[in-house]
Amino acid sequence: MSTPGPVLRVALLGCGVVGSEVARQLNDHSTDLAARIGARLELAGVAVRRLDRDRSDTGIDPSLFTADAAGLVARDDVDLVIEVVGGIEPARSLILTAMERGKSVVTANKALLADDGYALHTAADKHGVDLYYEAAVAGAIPLLRPLRESLAGDHITRVLGIVNGTTNYILDQMDSQGTGFAEALEEAQALGYAEADPTADVDGFDAAAKAAILAGIAFHSPVSAADVHREGISDVTTADVASAKAMGAVVKLLAICELTGDGSTVGVRVHPAMIPRSHPLAGVRGAYNAVFVEAAAAGQLMFYGPGAGGAPTASAVLGDVVTVARHRVGGVTGPGGSWYADRPVRSMGQTVTRYHISLDVDDRPGVLAAVATEFARHDVSIETVRQRTEGPDGADLVIVTHQATDEALTATVNGLSQLDTVREVMSVMRVEGE
CATH class of the missing domain: 3.30.70.260 (ACT domain)
Structure with missing residues (x-):
């Protein structure tokens, strides 16, 4: 198979679990990716916080590592930027700098998108570049693009989902094994599903950020994490789980985004809830994610799969990279943010x-x-x-x-x-x- 001539240079921000997997897949599948894009992808540099850390296991050329992330994204020889460092700053400044310099961006940064997605989309539109972020919600599950593109001609009325694998694992253990919350959390940490500090997961912050992103796309309105009513699972007891069983239900942490009343407002909330065992989301086990979408014409759709992890998340990142690179080769951009409805968020x-x-x-x-x-x-x-x-x-x-x-x-x-x-x-x- 011949390799296409054009080359697109990629700046990678972050080389942790996801970043290193992105780099590996870029290298391992370079020939296939080039054939799909019509141009070869080449790493221009990898920005990291600490240059003295041993990264020999990543297979990345050591000369590509730099601690100057701002300098990397501003380089004239960089065409695309992949941001997987997370957090608000310096990620926001780096992405805005990249856009100002005419570079399209692929990110997995749910916190930043939930906090400032409207401003980032505005900047992307202003500078004529792409902003894609499939990996920000539900890992490898193709979800955001179907909402943004495949269902663009439909009228979405509700998005209901399990978007945090850690809490789903904990609640599943409590339901299937009779485990208490504290014990189930320890098991999740031992298996790597939960961080040493699990606050973002068990208190619902992670799910709330994803709910804000989903609601904004589904209902064409700016929604931030601050607009989301949020409750975690720390207070869910074995008695709650047993009571749910008695009424033929199961407890899940749900992200619920819905049009309300006459469709003039949006409701966005994250909280534990009892759902019937007959509901498709009730059977989502372990650390998996699933999102249930209701639309006027398409009816009920469900998206299911692994919602986290290096390889699944990198898969979503690379899918966006291919799309953005194709646009670059063709001299076009994809659909930007859609806020025309500008519906207010209803109070809880x-x-x-x-x-x-x-x-x-x-x-x-x-x-x-x-x-x-x-x-x-x-x-x-x-x-x-x-x-x-x-x-x-x-x-x-x-x-x-x-x-x-x-x-x-x-x-x-x-x-x-x-x-x-x-x-x-x-x-x-x-x-x-x-």
Whole structure:
């Protein structure tokens, strides 16, 4: 197979787990990539924080490493920039510099895109370059491009997904093995699914950033991570998981992006929820990701696969690199950011949902009536009630509501906690997927 003549020079920012895998795949598949693009890709340099670290196992020519990332992206002989260092700065400045110098950018930086995606797209449009970031959400799963391109002629109404593998592994262990949260987290860390500091995962920050990106693309409106209602899984107990099982459900950390009411506003939230075991997302096991998309014409679509890891993420990065390189060879750019709808993000209080509420109450006449009165006071309808006696004078009361605004449900829970007959509001969890 003959190698095409033109050469595109690539600057790689970052050489960690993902960056080193990107470099390896660029080298190992160079002939195939050249045939697909119509030009040969060549590493111009690799920016790293520390030059004294041993990187002999990467197979990268040592002369390509540099600590001057700003100088690398500004070089005239660089055509494309791949950013996999993560974080807000210096990544933002480096990407903006690259664009100002006429270079297209491929990034996996979900935090930056969720924080400042609108400004980055504006800069890309201004300078006539591409900004692609498939790897920022759900690893190797082709998701963002189908939303941005394949479904561009449709009307997306909802995106519901499991977009964090660490939390899905933890909740899956709690469900399938009866493991407690702390023990499941330790197992996730031992397997490399969770960082030593798991805050970004278990407190929902990672999923919230991805939800902001998904909502912005799906609903053609600027959405940032600050707009996303966020709750993590640290408070999910084995009792919650057992209660979900009793009602034929499973607990998942969900990212939910949806058009609301008449479609004039957008709702974006991340929180644990009970979903029926019959729902396609309920069967997503281990550290895998899956995203369920609902569109007016296409109907229901599901995207499933590994959501993290060096090789899967590098696969998504290289897919974008091929696309961007083809555009470069052809002298064109792909679709940019689409914000024409500019829908505001609705407050969480106005979100309509269902609740599963577990109460520790006195076991005596009149308790259920008092609890029901509190629900009625806030115009929240009860769907089911289940009671189990605990000890000589206490009982567990589990209530599942019909749909109501989150504001009304929250007020109901606050009111319940003030009742003399309610010893403790043991858990509160939303119910989705029905």
